[in-house]
Amino acid sequence: MGLIENIKSFSEKEKLGTEKNGLLQSFLAKGFPTIKEEEWKYTSLKKIVANDFSVEGNGTTISENDIEKYTLGFEHKIIFLAGVLISKPNIEGVSISDFSDFETKNNDAISGLNSALAKKGFTIKVESNTIVESPIEILFFSNTKNDNFVQHRNKIVVGDNAQIKFVERIQNLSDAKCFVNHFTQISIGENANIEYNKIQDNSKNSILIDNMNIYQLQDANAIVNTLIFGGAFTRNTLNFEQNGSNCDSNMNGISILDNNQFADNHTFVDHKQPYCRSNEMYKGVYLGNSKGVFNGKIMVRPDAQKIDAFQSNNNLLLSENATIDSKPQLEIYADDVKCSHGCTIGQLDDNALFYMRSRGIRKKEAGAVLTYAFASEAVNNMSIPEVKKMAQKLIAKKLNVDLDFNL
Numbered sequence: 001m002g003l004i005e006n007i008k009s010f011s012e013k014e015k016l017g018t019e020k021n022g023l024l025q026s027f028l029a030k031g032f033p034t035i036k037e038e039e040w041k042y043t044s045l046k047k048i049v050a051n052d053f054s055v056e057g058n059g060t061t062i063s064e065n066d067i068e069k070y071t072l073g074f075e076h077k078i079i080f081l082a083g084v085l086i087s088k089p090n091i092e093g094v095s096i097s098d099f100s101d102f103e104t105k106n107n108d109a110i111s112g113l114n115s116a117l118a119k120k121g122f123t124i125k126v127e128s129n130t131i132v133e134s135p136i137e138i139l140f141f142s143n144t145k146n147d148n149f150v151q152h153r154n155k156i157v158v159g160d161n162a163q164i165k166f167v168e169r170i171q172n173l174s175d176a177k178c179f180v181n182h183f184t185q186i187s188i189g190e191n192a193n194i195e196y197n198k199i200q201d202n203s204k205n206s207i208l209i210d211n212m213n214i215y216q217l218q219d220a221n222a223i224v225n226t227l228i229f230g231g232a233f234t235r236n237t238l239n240f241e242q243n244g245s246n247c248d249s250n251m252n253g254i255s256i257l258d259n260n261q262f263a264d265n266h267t268f269v270d271h272k273q274p275y276c277r278s279n280e281m282y283k284g285v286y287l288g289n290s291k292g293v294f295n296g297k298i299m300v301r302p303d304a305q306k307i308d309a310f311q312s313n314n315n316l317l318l319s320e321n322a323t324i325d326s327k328p329q330l331e332i333y334a335d336d337v338k339c340s341h342g343c344t345i346g347q348l349d350d351n352a353l354f355y356m357r358s359r360g361i362r363k364k365e366a367g368a369v370l371t372y373a374f375a376s377e378a379v380n381n382m383s384i385p386e387v388k389k390m391a392q393k394l395i396a397k398k399l400n401v402d403l404d405f406n407l
Helices: 005-015 019-031 063-070 109-117 348-358 365-379 384-397
Strands: 078-083 084-087 094-098 124-127 136-142 146-159 164-173 176-189 193-200 206-216 221-228 234-244 248-257 262-271 277-286 293-299 308-317 323-332 338-344
Touching: 005 019, 005 109, 005 146, 005 221, 019 109, 063 124, 063 136, 063 348, 063 365, 084 094, 094 234, 109 176, 109 206, 109 348, 136 176, 146 164, 164 176, 164 206, 193 206, 193 234, 193 384, 206 221, 221 234, 221 262, 221 384, 234 248, 248 262, 248 293, 248 384, 262 277, 262 338, 277 293, 277 323, 277 365, 293 308, 293 338, 323 338, 323 384, 348 365, 365 384
Parallel strands: 078 136, 124 146, 136 164, 146 176, 164 193, 176 206, 193 221, 206 234, 221 248, 234 262, 248 277, 262 293, 277 308, 293 323, 308 338
Antiparallel strands: 078 084, 094 124
C-alpha cells in the first residue's frame, strides 16, 4: 500500500471527531500536492508518497550520547522522542507543555492533513516583559525500526516586550525512512523579539516538510535562520503576516547539497500595515545531482505605505548535473514603497581560483574558501555564536575540507 491508503486505515482506527474528519476528507479528496499546482511546480512528491510509510510509529529509547552528539550545549533543552515530550526545562516567565490543539489557517493540503492527524508537538507561552538570555534548544528525535510518517504540531505565543531565541533540530537516529510533517505557528506580541534557528542536517533517508506561520503585532521583530545540509528531501514554507506597523521580518537561509539531495525554500511576506520592513537572503550551493528550489513572494497591500522590502537568492552550481529553480516575486498595491528582489546563478570565479592557487593553496581548499565566503553573508547575520560555529563545521563537512579559521 502507499501512504494515502495507510492514512485512510489509520484515520478509521482513530475515529476522528467531526471537524478533524472534515479536514481529513478534504485532504483525501485533493491528495498530496502535485507539480500541476503552481506552488509545487518544481517539487514532486510522487515517489515519496508511493512508499509504504506507517503512520505514527513509536520510538524506543534514546541515550545521553545521542543527545550530546546533536546538542549545541545550551542550558535549556526541550527533547522529544517520536514526537513525545520527554524532557523540558523550567524557565521563569515561560510555560512549556506538550501538544495542545489549535486552529490555524491551512495554507495547503499538507497543513490540513497536519491539522487533522497531529497529536504530538509543543506549546510554549512567553509572558510579557520576559527576557530569556540563553537560547532554548528544541530536539526532535526519531529512532523507529519501520519507515514512518509523523506529524508535529507546535505553537509559540510571545507576549508584549518579550525576547527569546530558539534552536530547533529534527534528527532521525535509525536507518529507516522518516517522513516528518512539521507545522509551527508563532504569534508575536507588540515590541517583542524572537529568533528561530532551524538546523536541518538529517540522515540520508529523511524527508521533511516544514511549515511555519508567523503573525506579528506592532513593533514586533522576527528572525528565522534555516541551515539545510542533510536529508533526502526538504521543503520549508515560511509565511510572515505583519498585522501591526513598524514590524521587522528577517530570513536567512543556507543550503549546501550533494548527491541526490533536494531542498525547496518557499517564503511569503504579507505586508498589511505601513512602516514595516522585511529582508530575506537565501544562499544555495549545489553539488552532484542535487536540486534546489527557491520561491519567494513579497506582498504589499494597498494601505501598507512606506514599506522597505528586500529579497535575494544567490546560488552556486558546482556540478554539471546540479540544478536550481528560482522564482523571486513582488506583488505591490501601494505606491510609496522601496522594494527589490533578485536572483543569481553561477559558478566559482576562475580568476579568484587561479589567484589563490598561485599563492600555494590547493584547488580543493581554494574552492572551499570561496564557497564559504559566498555563504558567509547569511551566516554572519546569525546572532548565536554556537549556530555560526555549527554552520562553519557543516559547510566544511559538506565540502570535505578543513576550514581552520574563526567566524
